[in-house]
Structure formats: C-alpha cells, structure tokens
Amino acid sequence: MLTEGQKKLLEELKNSLAKSVSEAKISESDYARTGYHLEFKSSQTGSRRVAKEMKRKQFNLETVTAVDFIDSFEIVYLYFNYYQDNIRVIVRIRVPKNEPPFTISAVYPEAIWLEREVYDFFGIRFKEHPDLRRILNPDDAVYFPLLKNFGKTKITDEIDDMIC
C-alpha cells in the first residue's frame, strides 16, 4: 500500500530524525487505522529540532495540540507532506507539567496562533513565544478549560458513571 517514494521518504525521515534527536523513539504505524505513517515519541526536548528538520523536508504543520495525562502533558504536532508523497508524521513530546517546551513559531508562523490556543486551554507556557496571550477564552480568565480536573464535580462524575 505504501508506494516506493513513500517508503524511501520514510526511511530518510527516520534516519534524519534519529540523528537530530537521539533519545527519541521512532516507529512506523498503520496508516489505515491511525491516519499517520510515522510516530515520533520523545520526552521533554526536541520539538524545535524536529520542526526544523521537518521544514527542511518540506513538511507542513497541520496542527499543534496537547493532551492532558493527569501527571504530564503530551504535546502533539502533526506534520503532513503533500508535495510528493502524502506522509503524515505525528510528533509526541511528553513534558512534565511544570516544564514547558520551546515554541516552534519561529519555524512555522502558523504555530503562533496554534500555540496560543494550546496555552489558552492547557496553560502550557511555550518558551520564547512572541505573543502568548489568551485567544478564545476571556482575557481575564483564571482557568484552563481543557485540563482534566477542570469542571469536575461530584455530579459530573456521577453522570460519567451513568453513561459509561
């Protein structure tokens, strides 16, 4: 199902990514099931280095988001290359709650708003971000809505139990 070009690009990517971020875990995944070809897992570091590498390979940033796993955040970057081979790469950076990653907005300007959104909903203060303010929530809000403990009360827990 993978074409020759895709296979070649995947190999190249694996090598170059492994070279730039040595401690990362890189694995291929089932595109038909997950929607991405290559999975890149790393803890704490490497978001900027990966972004630069991706930019060099003419990848496009599709989205930046985060997932709150109670003890840590997982920042998810999705890159897609539609120039030649339609390869989608997912980059997952696990960061502890008190140590935010660096911004990639210098590499991909699109990330300025996307990272603002992530900050707005999770409270992740990207380092060296040019314009880190609230974007969708009110400017004077004191909460981060997409944290798992936001809005949890006894009643919502009961409702969850009921519908599960």
Next chain:
Amino acid sequence: MLTIKTIDDININERLYQLNLGPQHPSTHGVLHFLLTLDGEVVVKAEMLIGYTHRGHEKMAENRIYEQFYPNTARMDYLSGMIFNTGYCETVEKLCGIEVPKRAQYVRVITSELNRVASHLLGIMDFVMGIGAYTPFLYGWDDREQILDLLETISGSRLTYNYSRFGGVRVDVDQAFCDGARRFVDRLRGRFKLYKDLITDNIIFIKRTIGVGVISKDVALDYGVTGPTLRGSGVKYDVRKNEPYSSYQDFKFEIPTKEEGDCMARYLVRMAEMEQSLNIIEQALDNLPEGPVRADVPRFITPPAGDCYHSFESARGAVGYYIVSDGTRIPYRIKVRAPSFSNLFVMNKILPGHFVADLVAIFGSIDVTVPEIDR
C-alpha cells in the same frame, strides 16, 4: 522661515488611529473583531480578536459519549455541516475499524458535494456582497435554496443535517432525491453564465479584486492555509485527491488552481470547484451501487484505546479530527483542526498596506466561518 518636513520627520504615531471593526459589524459575518491601526484609510497593523462565539466543543466532547458529540460537529461550521458530520463519523469508523457499505459512501459523497456547492455559493455571494453588489447575493441564495430543499428531503433539516451515522447514513436516498439532484446539477450549470455576466466580467469587480490581498505561495504554506485559499495561491493540495476517503478515488475530477493568489484567483477557484463538484455528483449518481446504507454497528460505540487522525476537505480547507480514546465510551480528547483558524491568521500578514474597503474584500474571499474558528 518655512521648514519643510520630510516624510521621515513626521512622527507616524501621531497620525495613526485605531478602529474597532466588529464584533458587531455588517461584514464580519458572525462575531469577529478586527482591531485595526489605520493611517488615513490604510491599514498599518491588524489584529484579529476571536473567541466571541467560543462554546467549548472540545471540552464538551470529554463529557459525553461518541454518539452524543455527533450533533456538535455540525454546529462548528454551520455552512458545511454535512461535511463535518460525515468527517466525524469517518474518524470514529477509522478508530473502530468499521467498514462502511459502498452505497453509504456514495451517498455521503453526493450529500457532501451538494453541501460544498451550497457553502461555496454562500461564500462567493457573501464576498460579492462585501464588495457592494447585493443582487448577485440573492441570486446565489436562490440556487443555494434548491440545495437546502434537496437535502431537507432526505435529512429533514436545512443546516444542521445530522444525516450520517456511524457505519453509514440514517436514511437511504430515494429516486426523487436522485432526480432532484440531477435537475439541480443541470440548473446550476445553466446559471454559471449569469454569474459570469454579472460578477466575473464586471469591470468594477475586476478592479476591486485583481491584485488585492495577494497571498504568495510561501506565505500560504508557512501559515498553514488550506482549501480554496491555498489553491488560489497555486498549490495543488486537496485532501480528496491526496488522501482519498469515502470512495473519492472512484471519481474523476480536477483540482482547479490559480497562480495569482489574489481575491480574484480565490473567487475563480471556488467557481471552478463548484463545477468539479457537480461532476462528482453526476458520476456518483450514475454509479450509485445497490445495497445497504448502514453497517451493523453496536448501539453505543466503544472504540479500542489509541488515537487516530482523520483529515477531510470541507468547503474551507482541510479539517482534521484527532481523537484520543482510552477504551471507554467517552472520548479522552477530541481536537478539531479548523481550517478557518489558520486561514484567518494569514490576514495578519497580508492586511497591512491595504484599504479598509480591501479588508472586506479579502475577508470575504478567504471565506471563514467564525463559529468554526471559535469552536
């Protein structure tokens, strides 16, 4: 003695003033707030303040089962609700590994393309109305009304369709719908001349759009612009071709592109795209396979643990759903990649140097829906 000031001597900040365009303004469809710094009528700096219609769909998703999140998706982009609904269903189907019957896929294609044409008609006509022509707007709505009537006969609703279901569609299409769709295709093909006479060839429209709001290829790629806006800048990217979903690989259609990247290019790309959509609808109607329209799925879906990203082409660009499941009936996290979000951000870059009147034209030609940005 008279001292003549050069341009450099004038303190530019003394001449600047700020203008709040929005949140309530006739041309910021919905509630979008431009904070403009103007020099006379020329925009020096533009900032978009969004979030006035933020409803927290992503948070809502974490508190309800997969089926219950379903109606929310159409509320994000109310102009292409069918596409958003279908895309959400496809994402969950991908996550659970559900095979959708061929007929259901074709029906999804037909309804999605009809919805896309409706959305493009509204987008173009809103753009034209922003430039000041009110009558073409209502002619476009006349055509759009036919689509809404058509979709109402099968889905029962005109805007938030809720037509697709996990594993297929809710109601099978009947002969009357197919005939109506064919009639509509013929009707709209006949109407393109009207739009050409009234809008495309009009000298005022040409002067207002050519060379205005140029988004170069590099800027478009850097800012993650997708959809007709990107194709108007000369990049041949369409999710329907690049990552075919829902049997789009079965149909023959072109991806119209333009190199100029100005308002006119985006308008022409949308026009050409409507024609391609009509071709797809015709092919799908011709080859509509027989069979069931809904796979056998459990009443409440419980996907396996894991995550999944699915991308599809809405009328405004590439939408992506990223779903993280922890193996329960409630999604752990749903992220929606809204195309309008990135498409709007590029205005930050291209607005300076344009007139306020151009802002309306550029904003109309990029064609964003605010509820989708705010989610």
Next chain:
Amino acid sequence: MNTSYGFKEYVKDIFTGSKSLVIGMGVTLKRLFQPIVTVQYPRQKPIMTPHFRGHIEAILFDDNKSHHCVACGLCARTCPSHVIKVQGEKTKAGDKKYGKKYFIDFTKCSLCGLCVDVCPEKTLKFSNEYELAFFSRWDGVMDLMQRLEERK
C-alpha cells in the same frame, strides 16, 4: 496599481468596462420582469417532506391502539442535551413495563435524532410540525403520551 498602464489599455478598459456594465444591467433588467421565487409565508405554507425533523412524537400502532414504549430510558441516556424524561409503570405485577409519561423539553432539543435512532421498540418518530413558537418556556415542555391520547 499597475505601473505599465499605457494609453491603449486605458482606452480599452473604458470600452470593455462599459460593455460589461451594460451586460450586467441587461441581466438585472431581465430579472425585473420574471416571476418572484420567494414563498409568501403566512399566506402560502410550505409542505414539509416526510423526513422532516420536527420535535419527536410517539407513533400510534394499530395492534394495541397505543405506543410501544417500554420506558427503557435509552433515549433519555443517549440525549446529548438531557431533555428527555421517561416514567414507566407496570399494569400489574410481573407484567411488562410501559411508558406512562414521556416529557421532552423542546426548547433545549438540538434535533439530532439520536433518540429516534436508538429506540429499541421503534416507537418514536419526528413530527411534521414546524410552527413551533411558544408564549412561555413551559409551553415547550410537552408530554408525548398526552399528545398521543389527544390524537386518538
């Protein structure tokens, strides 16, 4: 805007421009004498399609001259807006439960149709009513079973 704007283009622009304007005016003049396409709503009423999604309604079955609701509560559970409340009753001990009261707060309903889909007894349908304006919020709360009785 265009720097290389010579005299030839200037003259050409005036002529093609005027021609396009005249064509445009012709289009609108033609439309001026065409029949109108809008529906004059309070005087002309549109006919709803059979699949139209109004509020939900209990189906009247012929076999028992009533609905088939067993008050299982699936519709109440699957409703995204939590607007459905079902109350069941048993006629006598050991008998099957049946729905006695079925309240829906239509003002909060998002018309998704999940309750109709999920119903195991297929006793729910969409009504064809579309003139759903109320004088008070409480008028939007309706008891489907009572409406069924009235329809009989």
Next chain:
Amino acid sequence: MNMTQLPIIKDVYGFLGPDLMACVTGLLLILMFVPLNSAFLVWVERKVAGHIQLRPGPMEVGPHGILQSLIDAVKLMCKEMITPDLADKYLFWIAPCTVVIPAIVCFVVIPFSPIMQVRELNVGILLIFAFSSISGLSILMGGWASNNKYSLIGAVRAVAQSIAYEIPLLLSTMSVIIMSNSLKMSEIVAAQSPVWNFVWQPVAAIIFIICTTAETNRAPFDLVEAESELVSGFHTEYTGMRDALFFMAEYTAMFIGSSMAVVLFFGGWYGPFFSGIFWFVLKAYLLVFVTVWIRWTFPRLRFDQLMNFAWKVLIPISLLNLLVTAIVIKVL
C-alpha cells in the same frame, strides 16, 4: 370663480403683488411635494430592488405596500432621537436641518412645465449647483459631530467625492450651456424643442448622469455610507427623524438630479399628446428608475478607484467634449 374677488385675498394680493403670491403657493406645494416624493421614491426603490431580486418587496401596508414608507415615517417620528454623549450637540442637531435646505430650495427653479415654475431666475442652473453643494457641508458636519470614526471616514469621503465629481458635472453642463447660450432653465428647455440635447451631447449626458449618481452618493459610488465597510457612514449615529431627514435629502437630491438631466438633455416638458408636466415627471422618474436599477446591479468602487475615475476618466473626457462643442459651435 376668480380668487382675487375675495376681499381678504384681494387685500393681500394687492399688497404683495402677484409675484410673491405665486412664490408662497409654490413653496407650500414644494413643502408638500418633497416628503411625499421621497416616500414614494423609497417605495419605488424597494419595489424595484425586490423585483430585480425575484422577490415582491413590501406587500403588507396598502395595496402592494404603497403606504409602507408613510408608516415608516410615522415609526421614525415616534422614535427617540439619541444624541451621543461625546458628540458636538449643536452641529449634530444642525446637520440634518441644513441637509434638507438645498433639497427644498432647488425645486424653486425647476420648470415642471412652461407655467409650473415657482420662480424664473436667469441663473437657475447656477442656483441649483450652489445650493446642492450645501449638502456636502451638512454631511461633513453630521459626520464630524457624531464623534464616531466610521462617521468621520464617511464624511471625509463625502467631501472629497463631491469636490471631485462637481468638476465633470459642471463641465458637462457647460457644453449644454454653450449650445443654448443661457443659464435660464426655461430657455434651455425651449432650445431643445425639435431635437433633444441628448442627440447632440450623448457623452455629456452620460457623464452628467454618472456624476449626479456620485453627487447624491448612490451606488456604485455610495462610499459615503458603504454599509459593508463603514456600517452606514456619516449617519451611523443618527436615529429617528434625523436619520429620516438624511434619507429624505438623499432621495430628493436624486429627483433633483434627474430633473436637471431632463432639463439639460432630455427635452424638459416636450412630448406628444400629453401636457408638459406629465412628460417632465415621467422622464424624471424614468431617470430615477435608472439610478435605482444601477444601484441594484453593480458592486461598489474602492475609494482610490472612485477618485481615479473622476480625475483620470471623467474630467479629461468632459473637457474634450467641451472643447469639441465649442469648436463646432464657433465654426458653424
């Protein structure tokens, strides 16, 4: 019965003389005609717009909604007139009052028929041009006094626009004046008794119509109140009857512009079978219809294009037209 036989009227008549008497009756007629005319034109505009857009337009009040604008006027009179807190109160109040003055004064010299003219002035055309420039002033006053940025932008645009478009307007009028050798309205009409001026001066006529459209701030030159950019331009802050006065002035100016075009180019009251007033009003309303028709067809120009159009297209062409006219008249 002869009016002059009544004793009281006879006294007044004898005291004031026939001339002033005619003026007073004429002014009263004008004061009645101006609001009714603009109400009718609003209705015409809405009807034409409706039918062009394949919908019926107002239908509820009266047969085919003909009383709609009167009811609207009643509603507007009942509305509160809000003055913004930081507005310049006096200018804000004066602006809508001054805007109707030219609308009324200009009617004095318009010859509806050989006998139906309130006052014959030998500088009739000059009077109309002089007074219609006042409306630019009142728009500027209203926009400035509102203390709103949209209003200010609208007002500044209005002034620039009216200055730019008055030049080709006057130049195109000039060529007609050269031909008929008079500034008197009735003499200009009388000069086109066999052939309308339109036949000799088509270019000037088209330029004149374009310029009056721009002068009265109608689409496609309605940048002053471009609703998709400036909300409603200079009258954003006006409510109730003050807003209605601006509207009245706009529609009356439209009618005056059309009547001017009729006088200058379309043969005034001349026409077969019917009396002069019928032909004059018919021609004027037809021209009004054309402006309405144009409004509901075209998009709006951008401001710099509007200016370019005036200075680079209209003024050279009208100058050329004037030159050719002068040479031809001299030679013949």
